[in-house]
Amino acid sequence: MRYILGALMLVSCFFSFSQNIDVASQTIEDLCSREFAGRGYLDSGDRFAADYIAKKFSSFNLKKFTKNYQHPVSLSVNTIPKSDVLIDGKELIPGLDYLISPSANSISGDYLIFYISPKILNAPKLVSKVKKAIKRGYVPVVPVYDSKNGELEKKIQTLRLISKNKPIIFLKKQLIWSVSTHQSNSTEIWMIDSSFNRFSKQIHMNVVSKFIPTYTTSNVIGYVEGTIIPDSFIILCGHYDHLGRMGEAVFYGANDNASGIAMLLDLASYFSRNPQKYSIAFVAFGAEEAGLLGSLAYVKQPQIPLNQTKFVFNMDLMGSGHEGATIVNGKIYTEYYEKLNQINTKMKYLPSLKARGKAANSDHYFFSEAGVPSFFIYLMGDYKYYHVPDDNPTHLKLGHYYTQSYLLISDFIMSLN
Numbered sequence: 001m002r003y004i005l006g007a008l009m010l011v012s013c014f015f016s017f018s019q020n021i022d023v024a025s026q027t028i029e030d031l032c033s034r035e036f037a038g039r040g041y042l043d044s045g046d047r048f049a050a051d052y053i054a055k056k057f058s059s060f061n062l063k064k065f066t067k068n069y070q071h072p073v074s075l076s077v078n079t080i081p082k083s084d085v086l087i088d089g090k091e092l093i094p095g096l097d098y099l100i101s102p103s104a105n106s107i108s109g110d111y112l113i114f115y116i117s118p119k120i121l122n123a124p125k126l127v128s129k130v131k132k133a134i135k136r137g138y139v140p141v142v143p144v145y146d147s148k149n150g151e152l153e154k155k156i157q158t159l160r161l162i163s164k165n166k167p168i169i170f171l172k173k174q175l176i177w178s179v180s181t182h183q184s185n186s187t188e189i190w191m192i193d194s195s196f197n198r199f200s201k202q203i204h205m206n207v208v209s210k211f212i213p214t215y216t217t218s219n220v221i222g223y224v225e226g227t228i229i230p231d232s233f234i235i236l237c238g239h240y241d242h243l244g245r246m247g248e249a250v251f252y253g254a255n256d257n258a259s260g261i262a263m264l265l266d267l268a269s270y271f272s273r274n275p276q277k278y279s280i281a282f283v284a285f286g287a288e289e290a291g292l293l294g295s296l297a298y299v300k301q302p303q304i305p306l307n308q309t310k311f312v313f314n315m316d317l318m319g320s321g322h323e324g325a326t327i328v329n330g331k332i333y334t335e336y337y338e339k340l341n342q343i344n345t346k347m348k349y350l351p352s353l354k355a356r357g358k359a360a361n362s363d364h365y366f367f368s369e370a371g372v373p374s375f376f377i378y379l380m381g382d383y384k385y386y387h388v389p390d391d392n393p394t395h396l397k398l399g400h401y402y403t404q405s406y407l408l409i410s411d412f413i414m415s416l417n
C-alpha cells in the first residue's frame with residue numbers, strides 16, 4: 001500500500017512539475033510570437049499581450065475591477081517602424097549589426113563615411129575637422145570608447161552637439177536597446193564594432209520614426225478573494241511589455257519579462273484553486289520599459305487602496321536561477337527577507353538568495369516609495385541576452401529552477417497568512 005501510494009505521489013508530483021514547465025514554456029512562446037511584435041507600441045503588440053493575459057485571468061475565474069480586467073495607462077512614446085541601413089551597398093541586419101537610438105528622428109539619405117580614428121579623436125583639431133566633414137556631406141563614425149573616461153566623454157558630447165540634426169554613428173562592443181518617451185532632433189546609429197569595416201566609404205540610411213504623443217496601453221488586474229480578511233491584499237506582479245520592434249528587428253523579451261508573466265499566471269492558477277486568508281491580486285503591468293509608467297500610474301490611482309496592501313512581490317527576469325536569485329529591497333524589509341531566506345534554506349529551493357537595497361529598476365519601486373513593503377525578485381544565471389532580439393524562446397529554456405522559484409514564491413505568500 002505504502003509503495004503504491006509512494007509511486008502514485010511520485011507520478012503525480014512529476015506530472016504536475018513537468019506540466020508546470022510545459023504550461024510556462026507555452027506562455028512564453030505565446031507572448032513571444034511574431035503577432036505580439038515584442039509587446040511594444042507598434043502593430044498593437046502590447047494590446048495583444050494584455051488581451052491574452054486578461055483571457056487567462058478569466059479562465060482562472062479571477063475577480064475583476066473592470067469588465068475586461070484592463071486599466072488604461074497613457075504615455076508618449078517614440079517608435080521606429082522602418083529602418084534600412086546599407087554600407088557600400090551591403091544591407092546590415094537591424095538589432096544584430098546596429099540599433100537606431102530609441103529617441104531618433106526620421107532620416108533618409110546617402111552619406112560618405114568619415115571614420116574618426118582614435119588618433120583623430122585625440123587630435124587638437126578634432127572639432128574643426130569633424131565640422132568640416134559634416135558640412136561636406138560626411139557622417140562621422142566614432143570608434144568604441146570607454147564611457148568611464150571623463151575627458152573622452154566630453155568630446156563625445158561635443159561631437160553630438162556639432163553634428164546637430166545630422167546623423168552620427170557610434171561603434172560599440174555591445175548593443176542594448178530601450179524605449180524612449182520623447183523624440184529628439186537627431187539620429188544616432190549604434191553599430192557593433194565587429195560588423196564595421198573602417199575602410200568603408202558610403203552609408204545609406206532610411207529611418208522612419210513616429211512619435212506618438214498619447215498612446216493608451218493598460219495594466220491587467222485580477223484577484224482571488226481572501227477567505228478571512230478579504231479587504232487586505234497581497235499583490236503578485238510583473239510587467240508584460242517589452243521593447244516592441246525597431247524596423248524588422250523584433251525584441252521578443254522571453255526572459256524580460258515573458259518569464260515573469262508565465263510565473264504570474266502559474267501562481268494565479270494555483271491561488272485561484274487555493275484561496276488564502278488574505279486576498280491576492282495579480283497585476284501584469286504595462287509600460288515598464290518606458291520608465292515604470294504602468295506601476296507609477298497604478299500607485300497614483302490604485303485599484304486597491306495602498307493602506308490595504310500588505311505586501312507586493314514583483315517578478316522580472318525569471319528564466320534562469322542556476323546562481324540563485326536577488327531580492328531588491330531585501331535589505332530594507334529585513335523581517336520579510338529573513339522569512340523568505342528561511343524558507344529557501346529549509347526547502348533548498350534555490351542555490352542562494354542575495355539581498356539588495358532599494359533600486360528603481362522594476363515595478364516594485366513606486367510601491368516601496370509610497371510605503372508599501374515590496375520585493376523584486378530576479379533570477380541569476382548564465383543567460384546573457386538582455387534587451388536584444390536574441391532574448392527569445394529559442395535561447396530561453398525553463399528548467400528545474402523555474403519550478404523551484406515557483407515553490408519558493410508560493411510558500412512565501414502562504415507564510416504571510
Ligand SMILES: [Zn+2]
Pocket residue numbers: 239256257288316317362
Ligand atoms: Zn524587465
